[in-house]
Amino acid sequence: MIRYTLHSVPMTAVDREYAESAWAALGGDPALLARVSTVVRAGALEARLPVREMARACVGACALAAAELGARRSGRAVPPRAPAGGAAGAPGDDVPGVRVDDGAVAAAFVSERHLRVAGRAPVSFAPLSRFWRTRDGWVRTHANYPHHRARLSAALELPDDTGSLAAVLAERSAAEVEETVTAAGGLAVALRTPREWARHPQGAAVADRPLVERERLDRAGVRTRTAAGHDPLLPAAGLRVLDLTRVIAGPVATRTLALLGADVLRIDPPGLPELADQHLDTGFGKRSARLDLSADRRTFEELLASADVVVTGYRPGTLDRFGLSPAALAERRPGIVVGQLSAWGAYGPWGGRRGFDSLVQVATGIAALEGAGHGRGEPGALPAQALDHGTGYLLAAGVLRAVTDQLDAGGSRCVRAALARTARWLLDGAAPHACPGTRDGLNGLNGSNGSGGSDGRTGSAAPDGRDGPRARGTVSYGDPYAGPGPWLAETDGGQGRLRYARSPVSFGGGPADWARPPGAWGADSPRWT
Template identity: 65%
Template sequence: MTAINDAWKALGGEPGLLPRVSAVVHRDSLDSRLPVRELARACVGACALAAAELGARRAGLAEVPAVTVDDGAVAAAFHSERLLTVDGRAPDVFAPLSRFWRTADGWVRTHANYPHHRARLLGALGLTRDASAKQVAGRLAECSALETEETVYGAGGLAVALRTPEQWRAHEQAAEVAVRPLVERERLDGARTRVLPPLDAGAPVLLPAAGLRVLDLTRVLAGPVATRTLALLGADVLRVDAPWLPELPDLHADTGFGKRSATLGLPAARDAFEELLSTADVVVTGYRPGALDRLGLSPEALIARRPGLVVAQVSAWGAYGPWSGRRGFDSLVQVATGIAVTEGTAGKPGALPAQALDHGTGYLLAAAVLRALTEQSYEGGSRLVRLALARTAHWLTAGIGPVPATGAPCPGPEAWLAETDGPLGRLRHARTPVSFAEGPAGWERPPVPWGSDPAKWL
């Protein structure tokens, strides 16, 4: 499992712990021309090992619990937003204007799932808010792909021109991405060693993040996957959104397991936010780099007010290079980095079998938080960890070599689905793929309606 070696090294993990990880391999799970299966297995395995390591340290165990990564469970989890049903209803994943379009000289992909992104896209194209997909197609057929990319970006929307792998490698942003580590890890000060309350080694379930408070300032999909995982592991996760930016309901349900959801409008609700920050252990952000800085939420500003904090950031393109300030999503990163060309057929662009950049980066982000907490327990220091979908894409396309398909065929996802009742209805959902001896098998609470909780810790 070479890929997990790479992931664990990027996380700063002790190499001697890698033999604690074993895999149940299925040769056709997440089948793709690129090594998606290996990336997914590595991200989940590294996350589970980081959880087991922290749990062992807090419980005083002589040995880190054994980790098992099942390709079938991983594949189901990487499709979680597509497998979710709410009272039997299938989810809405992509809006009609989120798709590939032919342009005068190639292809472009747009993202318009959120109403404000849809409005900006149509405005950039000179169309009315009620314009049809046929009208969008007609307008884009007259434009160049790169012209569309720049025009829509300039209007605050999301559109990315299709690039070949060679074209992406020649791009300035690609050069910046390639020289960065898969997981950026920094110790920002000399804050004292973190003393975590010990866990009961005899408890029926080992919850490595029990007693920790995680302030979740993320949007779909990588960030919420990371915080959903921290909630699984026992953390008190409070997701906080601006009241004027509601989350897409089905994606909120899928990634909301184990969490609470509140709204705060900054800067008006500054006092309430500072009260939350004053006892938070971890802050996770998923907005484009710099977007929160003007609100006093840069890593340095947060840590100055709360020494000893772990700040975790995830973005589409990275906090560097000419595209650092651009919005982005998994589907758009696939288009820019040449993945859509690699996965395409007969001259038409394609896609990975799952939102693998989002899910993979999400599990790595959770792992980076867990490892930072472990390191704080013996080294101290406030911590910053950063990941980017584009850097994960670079690892997928250039860092993981071809791997022969082995193992038995992968059965359907039913074996890794569960049903849970809650305030959103009866949910059929993917089980967690993060598995280690004596670890949790599921979340303690179902997802709640968006913004339905007070902005307070339990």
Template identity: 55%
Template sequence: MDDTVHTGTELLWSALGGDPALLDRVAYSGPAGLLGARLPVMDLARATVAVAGLAAVEHAGAAGRVRVDDGAVATAFVSERHLRVDGRAPVNFAPLSRFWRAADGWVRTHANYPHHKAALLTALDPGSDSVEDVAAAIGERKAVEVETAVYGAGGLAVALRTPEEWAAHEQGREVAARPLLTRERLDEAAPRRGTAGRGAGGGRAGGAQERPLRVLDLTRVIAGPVATRTLALLGADVLRIDPPDNPELPDQHADTGVGKRTAALNLDRPSDRRTFDELLDAADVLVTGYRPGALDRFDLHRPGLVVARLSAWGDYGPWGGRRGFDSLVQVATGIAAVEGSPDRPGALPAQALDHGTGYLLAAAVLRSLTEQREQGGTRLVRLALAQTGHWLTHTLPGYHPEDHLTETDGPLGRLRHALSPVSYEGGPTGWSRPPGVAGADDPVWLGA
């Protein structure tokens, strides 16, 4: 493994406040060349899984090494594609969840959920829900107009932006100005679970056992459910709550529901709200994945709780209250432009922002529990898919073409060009002159 693998893990572990001495426990192995992309997706995957493992062994007080196998990591990052239910392959994207050509560029929509499909059709009024009619309706409008109209109707659509356009966008500037994740201690409250506990499953030194860690799961789609699926793997009692009238998509539930229990509660119904409040009163961890502000009316604060909040765009800036999904974040932040071609946008080889943020979220919860065991306090951690995307494109070591380009003024104007790959200590760092106008030089040797 090259240094970028270790560097990615070090950066994440530092962001989580972990002890750097534990980094030597991580062992990497497995086949190379998986999750190939222009951006360092495999390095993101390895690093997020590595810190989840480190946080787990730290919290459990275990002495073993953390094994990170590329084959296992790459498979897990596309777990939804490998799922089979009685031999049937999953449906990961509905027909209206795709790229569309707009009048001035591209737009991507997400319409997997029935209510999002209905909102899309309301905004576009295409006459039917056929791909052909929707394509015609979008083709008549500018991409940003589609984005604005669909979000205004409660749906999801994002115009394709280049990295430069996202960097100039107000939300892009907000994302760039903030850290990858935030971890806060809100008060001096005692932990809601005994401080002597070790591991999510409840074991501790000396063989004594206490009840398992209780995790109340209010998440959807991939990132949040991957985090809670990981906590369930480690022995936590994870209880997922969904509204009865808006259940998770069946295949999504099958992929991320392993190890958990699930229940349906309508929090606007008094009896269900009382049940929920009783569950929250007895929980140790609350993980939420709804758009910022959507759950504020339910007063979810409890002293001594560890709260993990996940969002698409962050809970700040003009897009702070917007819904979003991995595929849309890739389009807005320039990732789809980087991974595509001049003719068509591209995509990462996995929903890597979702999966990576999920493992990072699990690590942040475990680190908060470890620190809480020693110091107490209600804890809050916050992550966003857009922040993970920024870390992938701007912080994680890997191939970034702009690092190997330069600009030179000359007879042809301002020229951006590639640096030479030929380099040695004490050697030249660039050419002595820019290119000139073709045929404009005298046919003589210099100094002759």
């Protein structure tokens, strides 16, 4: 049974900084942060770094963006209610209250582990996706997809077995392995400390970018968008979303838009394989079709002609040759919102590289800090693929806020998020409040103290709380996190009975679950409902 205490306390400094910086990066009104309340559960997402606080902020920002858009589009008047420390009728009283529960967040951030398909546990990382010792350190490889496994084996000239790979890597330097495998189109990243990443050209390029990049692409007029008559409140109802994403972060973003009422159609190329369990976990509420953009361009253009949002998750530049850059999409579909997701960012020397959450943790120093000896022993990992999930919620929030901005000023919009930038944000937030065992590793973060402006925040308070607007949301304490049970649900799907984690995005009057279970990958027709 879930229990809550009856008392509330102010946010901690770390919570406040993450909440404020995320919402400011999205261009949100600071006054709306008073609408957010948090249920704290000891033991959820435990780590040396403040993963729980970061995850709360990502989910809270997404839920608040949804609540704000829902209030605007529905015209539904929410009775005025005095926020903590405020007066009735204060700004934002028409926006539903948001609740962020640590239990729901913890369950959702490892949703891929909780999935059960007819009682079967999901297939996890492949044998060649792991840490390996090198002559001078460590590398992590990623070979879950057959084509990545083949490129890894070809680059290192070895048969596809773990024993041979271990022997070969033990004789090479980590930097050599990284460059050799990357040049062959495979995935291998050398372990770095935060100091080393901060000095790396890509680390420096990432640090100079906002947490969420927001751009107006043109002067397209205001579109009339209403969502009246929906119960529960569905902020994205009526929006058509083309989902051109893969793996976790992008599909988490579009899965969230589907929860909120959007008609989401995922499009995949016919020849690129997908992991069945991964698709099921992130496919709730969506439809899935396969389409060759070269051979059947007319069908795609017909879809685009009535789309409201396009979300992409391929390497930067990959889709440009198909005329799918943000500028090209806006030219053909004025008023479009484009959400772009990448691993390393669309800039810097690594801007065109492939990447996954596990590899970004290794490059940025997170794996070193979470490992044995805090960077001086075997590397570790966060308790969840938190960069993937967190960035997914931030991207969904960016899309929702872009639609809200369009209600006032029109314009085609583009929002961008990157796993490496989210990693930097996580490390920035830890720096001034160094978690046990992390201070030495964080001292090299270009002098960052978590309160700078590089993450897009405006008017954020200093760590001592003396300046700037404050996040006045409240915190209450529930039972310690004892497992995901209360936040799991079951439904029947085409592959059998599914157990899954519910979405942590929750606000007054909003949806409690997805309207439909996931179907088989690529089984739907490429057309709107």
